[in-house]
Amino acid sequence: MPGLSEILEVLLLQNYNTRLVVLSTTLLGVAAGLVGSFLLLRKRSLMGDALSHATLPGIAIAFGVMVALGGEGKSLPALLLGATLSGVAGIATMLIIRHTTRLRDDVAMGFVLSVFFGVGVASLRMVQNLPNAAGLESFIYGKAASVVMSDFLLIALVAGVASLVCLIFLKEFLVLCFDDGYAAAQGWPTLFLDVLLLGLVTAVTVIGLQSVGLILVIAFLITPPTAARFWTDRLLPMLLISAVIGGVSGWLGASLSALTPQLPAGAVIVLVAAALFLVSMLFAPVRGVLPRLLNQAALRRKEDRQHFLRAAYEILEDQAGDAPVANRSFPYEALLPKRSWTPRQLRQILRVARREDHLEPTPPGRLRLSEPGFGEAARVTRNHRLWESYLIQYADVAPSHVDRDADMVEHILGAELVRELEAKLGGTLPGQTVPPSPHSSGER
Amino acid sequence: MHTESLSGQGVFPARNTEPRPEHPPEVPLAIHDLTVAYQRKPVLWDIELNIPEGKLVGIVGPNGAGKSTLLKACLDLVPRTSGWAHIYGVPYRKARHRVAYVPQRESVDWDFPVNALDVVAMGSYRRLGWFRRVNAAETKRAMEALDQVGIAHLAHRQISQLSGGQQQRVFLARALMQDADLYLMDEPFAAVDAATEQAIVDLLRRLSGEGKTCLVVHHDLATVTSYFDWIVLINMRVVAAGPTAETFTRDNLQKTYGGKLSLLEKAAEALRSTPR
Known part of the structure; x- marks a missing residue:
């Protein structure tokens, strides 16, 4: 068991080894809380899930391509670029299915989620035997401890920009999520706004892959806003509470995981978020059960x-x-x-x-x-x-x-x-x- | 639902939208040769229509007749297979500021984290433009709009805590915020209480008294003659359009509703009971 001073050291970011990890998941949590709120209100949570699963083939293929080109292979920006591209391809597949067939949305999402994940697992196995491939599978469950300074800077930049965009486009996203027909009739470019929102979701998902992992990142997007909804009936307070819950989950979760190395950060973060959700559901004065x-x-x-x-x-x-x-x-x-x-x-x-x-x-x-x-x-x-x-x-x-x-x-x-x-x-x-x-x- | 993908240029290819003598430009809403199809199945055929200014106009027809689609086609919310709809002589995208749209109440999730005032303030978003927040002046206008529909005291109530009639009033207040000349309303009388129905009728009369034009999708045959100056009877095509007294006839209703006996009974009853 770690001592009290050690716990405080990690929580207060005094520990050099864990500081970057804790800080990056905290920022990630804030961004996920904000972006996730709109994803939830647009009723596209499942789409976020399909998106995160669809990133896996991109990671494996990007690695393979880099090795083939004679590179070292495990450059994070390149892997994340691959993840982004295949995530976008997943969403595109889903939209094509939706608009060219009469299949329902949930069928399209289930299809994309499982097929892309299957392709990902298969291609991961194929590149497994290449030199230096160990650790690629950590993108599935996440491995927060691997965050280094350059990774942190990337995460902080993307999380910061995503959070800012959410607040800048507050009014536009609000009218889109509440009443898309009215928004379109008013002349708001709903297609552009939807693409922007999905772009933000993609960005947060991709920077969360390394620390939280592609399976759990959706929980990081959805749990904070769902919990925040219990505390308020207004949008702006919901966004802020969601950001705080996301940030606290990232901070506490990564700290706890750093103190007990056998616990993976992604899982602990999601469990902390779930605990905050449970507290909100039971005790929140506005909509809580109790x-x-x-x-x-x-x-x-x-x-x-x-x-x-x-x-x-x-x-x-x-x-x-x-x-x-x-x-x-x-x-x-x-x-x-x-x-x-x-x-x-x-x-x-x-x-x-x-x-x-x-x-x-x-x-x-x-x-x-x-x-x-x-x-x-x-x-x-x-x-x-x-x-x-x-x-x-x-x-x-x-x-x-x-x-x-x-x-x-x-x-x-x-x-x-x-x-x-x-x-x-x-x-x-x-x-x-x-x-x-x-x-x-x-x-x- | 998925309107976003439909508003791109490709869906509305350039067409001959030259003004035509039978559709003078001062008409609030002129529709020429309009056809709309969903998934190969046509919903509206060859619609030709001029809606006169300052009138309270009802769109009447059976379920699935394309009443809502007609409004949406005028607002570029569904793709048109042919034809055009002009607002005061220009395409809708150039006349947005003159049109207020009231969608069906069930088209949104009323458990959304906003209060009545927030929804009404959406009527100012176009005026405000990108990124500008709702300011004190617009908030004041929103309160006035809520007052006009009689629910100013509910401004800060979360929208799920409102009754169906109150929710409908919120939608109307949002339309009033836009200070438009043409109001397109999709079933504003659906499932509202009697007091709200009366309040909406009063509001519509006041608007048309101010020279505004209101186009209202309506399904209750019994009230058609008492509410509307002018009606459009549709069932995929325009069966008849004109002043209510001349147009709302047994013969036209038969053509609109076909052999649906129960509905005809209702219509006959409505005819007997006019004027109310």
């Missing part, structure tokens, strides 16, 4: 509370007959059939009501609202009836406009309309007067 569940539970508690108060008020109304409604005690049995709750649910609801001081202590089998509880019951019942009446009178507009929350009636409908509804319902006095239920006289 906050949503909590919201739903809070909403249910509120509904339960209002249902109970209304049921109690209706019982008191029945007891009072034509006299004014007064706060008296009533039997527990009268409450149960008022709604669809089970005895167990009702006990829980009553426990909450006692805690909120809506109920007074009473002998078993009897219930009595407290003074504040009675006032609250009257208010909730009144507002509910106003909503009902509104929905009945404005049946054509209301359902889509109305959030039927009893607490919001005045806020949404406005004092004027509330007074009008009260008058229609026969409640002549403002304030806490509870109008009769709009359908009490008839069917109920």
Whole structure:
């Protein structure tokens, strides 16, 4: 196990051996987070996967050609150029299939992905016996430790330019991803923008081949924006959060891998990104699973509370007959059939009501609202009836406009309309007067 | 979907687009000899049409009749096999600033990370040009456009949190941002609530009152006579076009919808109930 000082040394880029590796994957992560956001929003994630797999033949062929020309063979820029060309050929094949046949997109992508990867594996085997070929297969799974200064400069340059282009073309990419038909009708060159976007994806994929590997680089493009989406509903924050998640994944992942040499960087980076995704999915306040569940539970508690108060008020109304409604005690049995709750649910609801001081202590089998509880019951019942009446009178507009929350009636409908509804319902006095239920006289 | 590959020069080869006497240049939308085919199958045949200025025009026809395709062909979004469409006497690419397009609501993903104001602001992108961000002046215009469709209070709501009718209003507000003279709308009344339907009709009337021309793809026969001044009945070809009162006849509907009985019943009902 590495010591704390050693861990800090790697994380803070103090260690000369790992500094370049960690820095390059961090920059790569930032670029992947930005470019990947648009790839995701353009719904072309699978295309990125096909693209990265299609780079393999180019690597093997470029190596073979370089050796044949008498070169040393393993010059990174040459290999990456080969990767780019065959990646582009893969995309081109896909587009040709799409436009000349009636095959669906996913078929075209699956075809390109597997065929190009197959060709890649075969040609890799063919050049394997050439001198100096060892290590070529590391492009499949990635080998971050092999990054040297010249590689780093290339990665930093490409990642920097790709990130910058994403931010410069923000508005243009936004309209392309959201509504390509509208963008085209507006005169935006959608073909050019799509090519530019795929070019950025290709660039990030290719510079990620060395450290992350062609199989995992797609996860590096897709996971950060997917995680970022949970935290926000706006594009620019999503891009920035995605860039941060990508950068942190690259930084932490490469550092962890450097500290435990048996763990390959590409895999650790993707696992860190996946962990950040999981945290985002569960806890992000905007769209996370847990906050949503909590919201739903809070909403249910509120509904339960209002249902109970209304049921109690209706019982008191029945007891009072034509006299004014007064706060008296009533039997527990009268409450149960008022709604669809089970005895167990009702006990829980009553426990909450006692805690909120809506109920007074009473002998078993009897219930009595407290003074504040009675006032609250009257208010909730009144507002509910106003909503009902509104929905009945404005049946054509209301359902889509109305959030039927009893607490919001005045806020949404406005004092004027509330007074009008009260008058229609026969409640002549403002304030806490509870109008009769709009359908009490008839069917109920 | 894949419009990007279609807008290149090769797909729209140079054609004789000389002005013709039957299509005077002041007409908001003139279509001559237009044919569109998808995958060998023709969708629109030999369309000849002049849409008069300042009118509220409905495009009516059965499913698959080519109503949406007609709009898209005018906007260079689908390749034309023959013919041309001119906006105020010039090809669309020279008249983009005078045209606002409202696509079908289902054509986009409403779970996109933008709010209503962001979508409406897209109506200013053309004016802004490359790389310039939406500024305060355009944001103000976008708020005004949202106000005109009655949902200014929802400006900052994420678009998936809007009802179908509200989403349609957002699309209309985006079109209003463009301050166009010709509005092409693809099924704006599809699956919206009654209040939105009324709001859209009011808006369309106001636009045509200001001398703007609106071309609206519509599928509800019952409301045709009360909404539109002028209609185009199409089923792959133009069956009839003209003022609603003269054109929306049992005979023309029969020609448009053929023997589809249920639809004819609906049409007959609509005819009986006019004027509403």
